[in-house]
Amino acid sequence: MEKTLRNIKNHVMTGISFMIPVVVAGGILQAIGVAICGTGISQMEGETLIWYVWKLGNLGMSLVVPVICAAIAYSIADRPAIAPGLILGFVCTYINAGFIGGILAAFFVGYFILFLKKNLKVPKTMQGLMPVLILPLLTTLVCGFLFFTVLGRPIAALIAWIVSALTNMQRGSRFLLGAILGALCGVDFGGPMSKTASTFANGLLVDGVAGPEAVKLVCCMIPSVGLAVSALLARKKYTRVERDSIKSAFVMGICMITEGCIPLAMNDPLRVIGASVIATTITGGVTYVLGIENYVTAGGWFIIPLSNKPLLMAAMVLMGGVIMGVILAVWKKPVNEDGGEAGLDIEGAADIDIEIEHL
Amino acid sequence: MNIVGVSACSAGIAHTYIVQEKLEKTAKAMGHSCKIETQGSIGVENQLTPEEIAAADIVLLAVDIKVSGADRFKGKPTVKVSTEVATKNPVGLIKSMEKALEK
Numbered sequence: 073m074e075k076t077l078r079n080i081k082n083h084v085m086t087g088i089s090f091m092i093p094v095v096v097a098g099g100i101l102q103a104i105g106v107a108i109c110g111t112g113i114s115q116m117e118g119e120t121l122i123w124y125v126w127k128l129g130n131l132g133m134s135l136v137v138p139v140i141c142a143a144i145a146y147s148i149a150d151r152p153a154i155a156p157g158l159i160l161g162f163v164c165t166y167i168n169a170g171f172i173g174g175i176l177a178a179f180f181v182g183y184f185i186l187f188l189k190k191n192l193k194v195p196k197t198m199q200g201l202m203p204v205l206i207l208p209l210l211t212t213l214v215c216g217f218l219f220f221t222v223l224g225r226p227i228a229a230l231i232a233w234i235v236s237a238l239t240n241m242q243r244g245s246r247f248l249l250g251a252i253l254g255a256l257c258g259v260d261f262g263g264p265m266s267k268t269a270s271t272f273a274n275g276l277l278v279d280g281v282a283g284p285e286a287v288k289l290v291c292c293m294i295p296s297v298g299l300a301v302s303a304l305l306a307r308k309k310y311t312r313v314e315r316d317s318i319k320s321a322f323v324m325g326i327c328m329i330t331e332g333c334i335p336l337a338m339n340d341p342l343r344v345i346g347a348s349v350i351a352t353t354i355t356g357g358v359t360y361v362l363g364i365e366n367y368v369t370a371g372g373w374f375i376i377p378l379s380n381k382p383l384l385m386a387a388m389v390l391m392g393g394v395i396m397g398v399i400l401a402v403w404k405k406p407v408n409e410d411g412g413e414a415g416l417d418i419e420g421a422a423d424i425d426i427e428i429e430h431l
Numbered sequence: 432m433n434i435v436g437v438s439a440c441s442a443g444i445a446h447t448y449i450v451q452e453k454l455e456k457t458a459k460a461m462g463h464s465c466k467i468e469t470q471g472s473i474g475v476e477n478q479l480t481p482e483e484i485a486a487a488d489i490v491l492l493a494v495d496i497k498v499s500g501a502d503r504f505k506g507k508p509t510v511k512v513s514t515e516v517a518t519k520n521p522v523g524l525i526k527s528m529e530k531a532l533e534k
Contacts, residue, residue, distance in 0.1 A: 085441040086496040092442060093472060147497040313518050316445045335442055339515065418461060421522035428489075428508045428531050431501060 080179075083147040087178065090143035091136060092331055095262075098132025100327050101125050103371030110378070111368055137161045137174040144175060148182025149189070152207035156181045159212050163219050169227040171267040173219075176227065181215050231268065247357040250287045254356015257291035258348040261337060262330040266292065274369050282365035286379060289366055290359050291352040293373070294392035295333045296325020298351055299344070301397025302404070309404040314339065328372030343403050351396035359388045432529060434458055434465040435479050436491035437498050438514060443472030446514045450493045451477065457521040467491075470499060479503070489528055493517035508532065 105113045105126025113126045138161030145157030160181055164173035185207055194202060256269035270292075273284040300322040303310055310318065314336060321332030337344040364385050368375040379385040436454065440446035451467040458465030468479045481503070484490070490509040492498055493516070510528055517524060 082494075082496060089441045089443055089472065089496050311518070313446060313449050316449070317442070320442070320444055332442065335440065335446065338441075418522055418526065421520055421526060423530070424512070424516060424520060424523045424527045426510045426512065426524070426527050426531055428510055430506060431504050431509050 086147035087140040087144035091140040098129045101129030107374045141174040141178040144178030145181040149185035155208040156211040167224045169224045173227040250360025251353045251357035253287045254291040254352040258352025261333045286364040286366040290388045295348045297393030298396025302400035305401035347396045347399040351392045355392035432463040435487040436467045439470040439494040440514045447471040450517045
């Protein structure tokens, strides 16, 4: 059971490792376009060369779900899974099953291919056709068709339900909505929850409600700032490895790529996610109450000046970062780094439970 | 012991290389030879040659994600751990590998 869970985590992490460069390249190019030409950039084809920069990013971002889907499927079932994974990822985007759909589709594709490899016996002469023809074709047809017609629907419906539930909540207090949105953004660092909150905020933006978008932007920028603050306040509570990760997470965070925080959260989920959620919940509520608005969907620090209240928005990011940083700095346990180059404690090192396998 | 291995973390920018450095240094200090191939987001570096793999006593995979080219290690005794284990307690890891091989 534990091994299965670890395998699933491994597969998802493989997917994320392939996805991050796509999000980085696409997200930053898109943000540069918006930062220079404003939100109308999408309509500016032929007017400015910056449009090409923006469009490069825009096309890149449309690849995010296909890439994570293909990479997870590849992690499960190796190369034959890449093609069906990419196609299923596009299906998920098409039917609005998004990120959650993409991850589920990937497991479906991966295990389907493993199943076929094991159970589909073909004559020796046809062996060569398995990886190039039979596996990708059959998998894409079966999984794709099922996802399109049956399996993808509930996922799309689930996402639609979450969106409508959140929208109805808006009648309640503004603080509550901001707090919920903020908590969703702070809980999984660009994962499914954040993407759900983001979809909700982007959806409302289309209707001209730009408050939730600002909440999303602020709360997605908090975790990386918070980690940096806590590392400054309590340097000793992080290993050298972690401090290096925080540096890269902080730089990524400037561009609102929260995924850089994931390795830190994986090492100490309760404290990192706990502090993050507390900070984003409070700050999200306050941001929405203050009526901060933003019409840009992504871009990190660079799009703060495009907000209706830039100074307040910057203050909110800082406030959230400080709240999270202080909580973490106090809450985290000191670490003692072992295995330094000088004087290895060979006798004292604890044994590790390992298992020798023969691949 | 002659160790060859692969390190790879999810972001592929930091842990991958720290694991490599730690394992190679620790192994050397403990009197073993060790070469770790890094599979970071930049791609494969410090690549293992077929000869090195053939000469190895044990294969150590310190990875959080899928290893590319795992079939190179077919038939070799292989140990798989997370990068976290390898960074936190490399000495214990190598000691445990010695014991496991003796069995």
